[in-house]
Amino acid sequence: MTNRATYACNSPAHDLSRRSFLAGTAGALGSLSFGNFLHGAAAGKLEKDQKRVLVIWLSGGVSQLETWDPKPGTNTGGPFQTIETSVPGVHICELLPHTAKQMHRMALVRGINTIEDDHGKGAVIMHTGRRQEPGMTYPHLGSVCAKMLGSDRNPLPGYIHVTPRGNGGVNAADSAFLGPRYASISLDNGQAPANITRPTELNESSDAERNALRLRASERFLKKRRTADTEAYTHSYDQAAQLMRQKDLFDVSKEPAKYADMYGKHDFGRHCLMARRLLEGGATFVKVTHSNYDTHHENFDFHIEQLGEFDQPFAALLEDLHQRGLLSSTLVVVMSEFGRTPNINRNYGRDHWSRAWSVALAGCGIKGGAVSGKTNANGTAVTDRMVHGGHLFHTYLKAVGLDPKKNFYIDQRPIPMADPKASVISEVLA
Amino acid sequence: MPQRWFLLSVSLFVCAASAEAVAPPAVRSSAGAKAGGTEPLHRTIDRLVSAPKDFAQFDAGPAPDGEFLRRAYLDLTGTIPTATVARAFLKDASPTKRQFLIDGLLASPEHSRHLANVFDVMLMERRADRLVPRAAWHSYLRDAFAANKPWDELAREILASNGADPKTRPAAKFFLERGEPHLLTRDIGRLFLGMNLQCCQCHDHPRIEDYRQEHYYGIFAFIGRTTVLNAKGTGVISEKADGETTFQSVFDPAKVTKTSLPRVPGGKGLADTVVPKDKLYVVAPTAGAAGVPTYSRRARLAPEVTRADYEPFRRNIANRLWAHMLGRGLVHPLDMDYPGNQPSHAELLDALSADIAARKFDMRGFMREIGLSQTYARSSALPAGVKETDAPLYATALLKPLTPEQFGFALMQATGLTDSIRQSQGKTATEQSLYTALSPNLAPFIRAFGSPAGTPQGFDATVDQALFLANGPTLRSWLTPRAGNLTDRLLKLAGNDAVAEELYLSILTRLPDAEERKEVADFLTSRTKDRSAALQDLAWALLTSTEFRFNH
Numbered sequence: 001m002t003n004r005a006t007y008a009c010n011s012p013a014h015d016l017s018r019r020s021f022l023a024g025t026a027g028a029l030g031s032l033s034f035g036n037f038l039h040g041a042a043a044g045k046l047e048k049d050q051k052r053v054l055v056i057w058l059s060g061g062v063s064q065l066e067t068w069d070p071k072p073g074t075n076t077g078g079p080f081q082t083i084e085t086s087v088p089g090v091h092i093c094e095l096l097p098h099t100a101k102q103m104h105r106m107a108l109v110r111g112i113n114t115i116e117d118d119h120g121k122g123a124v125i126m127h128t129g130r131r132q133e134p135g136m137t138y139p140h141l142g143s144v145c146a147k148m149l150g151s152d153r154n155p156l157p158g159y160i161h162v163t164p165r166g167n168g169g170v171n172a173a174d175s176a177f178l179g180p181r182y183a184s185i186s187l188d189n190g191q192a193p194a195n196i197t198r199p200t201e202l203n204e205s206s207d208a209e210r211n212a213l214r215l216r217a218s219e220r221f222l223k224k225r226r227t228a229d230t231e232a233y234t235h236s237y238d239q240a241a242q243l244m245r246q247k248d249l250f251d252v253s254k255e256p257a258k259y260a261d262m263y264g265k266h267d268f269g270r271h272c273l274m275a276r277r278l279l280e281g282g283a284t285f286v287k288v289t290h291s292n293y294d295t296h297h298e299n300f301d302f303h304i305e306q307l308g309e310f311d312q313p314f315a316a317l318l319e320d321l322h323q324r325g326l327l328s329s330t331l332v333v334v335m336s337e338f339g340r341t342p343n344i345n346r347n348y349g350r351d352h353w354s355r356a357w358s359v360a361l362a363g364c365g366i367k368g369g370a371v372s373g374k375t376n377a378n379g380t381a382v383t384d385r386m387v388h389g390g391h392l393f394h395t396y397l398k399a400v401g402l403d404p405k406k407n408f409y410i411d412q413r414p415i416p417m418a419d420p421k422a423s424v425i426s427e428v429l430a
Numbered sequence: 431m432p433q434r435w436f437l438l439s440v441s442l443f444v445c446a447a448s449a450e451a452v453a454p455p456a457v458r459s460s461a462g463a464k465a466g467g468t469e470p471l472h473r474t475i476d477r478l479v480s481a482p483k484d485f486a487q488f489d490a491g492p493a494p495d496g497e498f499l500r501r502a503y504l505d506l507t508g509t510i511p512t513a514t515v516a517r518a519f520l521k522d523a524s525p526t527k528r529q530f531l532i533d534g535l536l537a538s539p540e541h542s543r544h545l546a547n548v549f550d551v552m553l554m555e556r557r558a559d560r561l562v563p564r565a566a567w568h569s570y571l572r573d574a575f576a577a578n579k580p581w582d583e584l585a586r587e588i589l590a591s592n593g594a595d596p597k598t599r600p601a602a603k604f605f606l607e608r609g610e611p612h613l614l615t616r617d618i619g620r621l622f623l624g625m626n627l628q629c630c631q632c633h634d635h636p637r638i639e640d641y642r643q644e645h646y647y648g649i650f651a652f653i654g655r656t657t658v659l660n661a662k663g664t665g666v667i668s669e670k671a672d673g674e675t676t677f678q679s680v681f682d683p684a685k686v687t688k689t690s691l692p693r694v695p696g697g698k699g700l701a702d703t704v705v706p707k708d709k710l711y712v713v714a715p716t717a718g719a720a721g722v723p724t725y726s727r728r729a730r731l732a733p734e735v736t737r738a739d740y741e742p743f744r745r746n747i748a749n750r751l752w753a754h755m756l757g758r759g760l761v762h763p764l765d766m767d768y769p770g771n772q773p774s775h776a777e778l779l780d781a782l783s784a785d786i787a788a789r790k791f792d793m794r795g796f797m798r799e800i801g802l803s804q805t806y807a808r809s810s811a812l813p814a815g816v817k818e819t820d821a822p823l824y825a826t827a828l829l830k831p832l833t834p835e836q837f838g839f840a841l842m843q844a845t846g847l848t849d850s851i852r853q854s855q856g857k858t859a860t861e862q863s864l865y866t867a868l869s870p871n872l873a874p875f876i877r878a879f880g881s882p883a884g885t886p887q888g889f890d891a892t893v894d895q896a897l898f899l900a901n902g903p904t905l906r907s908w909l910t911p912r913a914g915n916l917t918d919r920l921l922k923l924a925g926n927d928a929v930a931e932e933l934y935l936s937i938l939t940r941l942p943d944a945e946e947r948k949e950v951a952d953f954l955t956s957r958t959k960d961r962s963a964a965l966q967d968l969a970w971a972l973l974t975s976t977e978f979r980f981n982h
Contacts, residue, residue: 136628137884155893157893157894169877169894170878170892170894172880172881172882173882173883176882179888179890180881180882180890180892181890181892185894193894193897194894194897194898194902195894195897195898195900195901195902196897196901197901198900198901199901199903199906201963206963206967209953209967210967210968210970210971211971213949213953213967213968213971213972214970214971214972214974214975216949217946217971217972217975217976217977218975218976218977220945220946220977221975221976221977221982222976224810224811224812225810225811225812225826225829225982227818227829229829229831229889229891229980230829230976230979230980232890232891233831233891233976233979233980234976235891236891236892236893236895236896237896237900237974239893239896240893240896240897240900243893243897244897244901412637413629413637
């Protein structure tokens with residue numbers, strides 16, 4: 001039975017549907033037997049030293065008190081207990097039993113203060129590492145990674161966004177001055193990019209013939225005049241053809257059935273499986289959105305549901321990436337636009353809170369088991385190692401082997417890749 | 431009769447604009463002219479462009495007829511000609527046919543429409559419509575260009591309108607959709623004066639001596655007292671009668687605070703008119719009413735910026751119109767005009783700037799002169815053995831990627847969608863009715879090829895664009911046979927050679943050469959079983975070829 005809850009923040013992005021608690025999500029993940037290590041064509045796609053990034057975007061603002069920095073038994077802690085994790089001394093909320101078993105691969109940053117309670121502006125900080133400025137737009141982490149880690153030879157778009165409700169198109173604003181090539185492409189509910197399938201009326205041989213004609217016609221023209229722009233144009237068709245050949249990458253039903261079980265048969269589970277498939281297939285940056293965590297009402301019930309959906313696939317993803325030898329070269333980030341208030345409001349909800357919250361990391365360049373930052377007893381303030389979005393951005397870039405102190409250049413004007421006033425959170429870096 | 435054929439496809443109701451050349455106001459040229467003589471601008475252009483000593487060896491010579499025809503159509507009307515027009519132009523032996531073409535296109539309603547699109551994108555940079563509907567703004571621009579409203583007058587209307595008067599409200603779109611004074615300061619500098627002063631909000635430009643905070647805040651001071659009042663969704667500019675513009679430099683450890691009066695870069699500060707304290711407002715600002723002060727700093731912006739003797743204003747428009755026709759500003763980028771970034775042809779830009787002011791900002795006359803020059807008519811094919819990097823600029827014409835609008839309309843014309851719609855509208859067809867029917871088809875092109883909102887239109891070739899053209903439904907549906915369209919016409923032709931001609935004239939605005947004719951014939955012979963599909967595949971190949979994608 002589904003009811004639409006319309007009260008979360010009144011914005012269209014926050015339509016919420018209360019879903020029934022999925023059967024089986026509370027069950028144990030069981031033993032994962034990933035006997036098949038990466039081999040063959042897939043392995044060939046992974047070049048030595050190739051780094052990639054996976055962001056799990058918990059849209060709406062996940063509660064740090066119901067996840068990474070619980071405060072049981074306090075006036076702000078809420079009803080849940082903590083559980084031990086695979087790292088002695090590190091406890092997280094009991095709503096994440098599978099993730100707890102992966103903690104030795106993860107690091108937590110608990111001292112975040114981004115001083116921004118607005119969804120849009122908070123999202124800007126977390127995606128770009130900077131506060132929103134009038135007259136200057138900075139590129140997303142995904143676009144920076146697509147440019148700095150990706151290769152022009154790669155037919156896959158550099159920045160892929162798997163989202164429950166996307167526009168199936170290119171979001172040109174994401175890449176700012178880096179240009180449309182590094183913009184994100186939204187895969188609506190995990191569907192393949194738009195127009196990736198040849199129309200049914202056109203068979204493969206006709207398509208090949210017409211492309212041959214196109215190339216010959218173009219070559220005749222290019223004999224007289226060849227520029228960087230003409231090259232880019234003809235190349236885009238090569239990329240399109242390569243992407244079409246790889247369209248199965250976007251089809252999770254091609255995975256053996258056991259993975260549907262391991263990841264879960266719900267949307268987020270399938271999206272995580274698609275993310276693994278894309279990363280394995282050579283994607284540079286994949287962001288998976290899970291919605292909706294904007295729990296102004298019924299914070300605890302909603303977190304049971306949402307984290308119930310999140311926990312198993314996320315743990316499966318880490319384990320799967322590890323088994324395939326990809327985790328050490330894939331940075332994983334779990335983040336939101338902000339956290340939630342320690343204060344519980346009269347609707348059993350928590351509101352927007354950016355003064356003391358957490359982000360979880362794993363994978364490439366990250367020191368497993370590390371915890372940076374402390375908050376006070378009831379989570380109302382950061383008491384140790386306070387950081388903001390700029391520090392996180394430095395840390396992500398450094399983790400994948402980039403130098404965050406370097407500049408981009410627009411028309412000779414230097415633009416620092418990361419906020420020059422911030423620096424890496426070395427405690428969580430390997 | 432022969433000189434009027436090009437009007438057939440342009441509009442059914444062409445006003446009796448003269449096709450005779452009207453002598454443009456002569457421009458006194460600088461060094462090189464006969465003493466006391468005057469030189470038409472197009473000759474000045476050619477003289478100064480071909481000035482380098484080695485120019486002749488790199489000169490690509492005039493573009494072939496088909497190339498010139500296509501280029502003029504795209505630059506002046508935003509689309510390509512029909513096959514009928516192309517055929518007639520190629521056959522026409524008149525030595526003045528190119529001049530008549532330019533004149534005819536400039537007089538056409540399609541020209542006004544196209545310039546409206548060009549200036550909309552230039553001034554609004556695809557910002558979302560919030561307060562002024564795009565249709566009203568677009569009509570306003572179209573009417574302005576149809577009347578050949580001078581640029582200074584148009585600019586004054588855009589910079590002066592506060593949105594309160596419904597008659598002038600469309601012109602206020604530039605201000606209203608931006609609203610915020612810092613954003614306005616930046617874009618007034620960039621788009622009206624060719625100066626990107628963005629850095630100077632916080633400090634003098636670290637590398638460009640001529641861009642300083644005082645320049646930025648001089649512009650800011652005109653509009654620093656304004657906000658957009660959006661009571662009940664009206665969206666009107668409200669101005670206070672007080673408020674000083676002050677600034678500090680983030681690089682200044684002493685944090686000295688400076689003040690600025692309204693002042694255009696390089697100009698004098700404009701002192702406020704003193705008004706008695708009880709008469710400060712014509713309409714006092716309230717929650718529901720936009721403030722109208724007795725003395726308005728904002729009202730001084732338009733006349734000050736658009737003075738005919740204010741060099742950055744006239745230089746900017748001369749440079750932008752040149753870039754529109756030739757593919758690159760003499761100052762490049764268009765909003766980085768400062769002494770350290772010299773124009774490619776400094777003397778030429780001076781001449782263009784003086785000319786457009788002398789002809790009182792008559793843009794049509796100015797563009798006509800460019801269109802009549804040999805420089806504009808030059809071929810884009812590099813001479814044999816010449817490397818692009820060695821050749822002087824404009825020795826060979828530059829390639830210009832089609833804008834999203836040009837690409838959409840050109841594809842509609844090439845596939846014959848335009849012909850088909852015109853045919854179905856019959857006697858009721860007008861430029862307006864065709865535009866109303868066709869312009870909604872631009873949406874997927876703007877989505878796929880349009881630059882992000884708030885940025886100038888650029889070029890990038892992305893994989894999603896290629897997928898859209900290869901597999902998307904739009905192009906596919908336009909190629910499906912329908913009464914009067916290209917595939918329909920091709921299906922009715924018996925011989926493969928006739929098909930080749932119609933194909934190339936309709937899509938590439940030229941005749942096929944022997945190799946191309948043979949290729950068409952061979953291909954159709956190999957696909958006799960599915961001739962319709964084969965014709966569509968042939969057409970697709972040419973529509974997606976590099977030759978079509980670029981304006982050459």
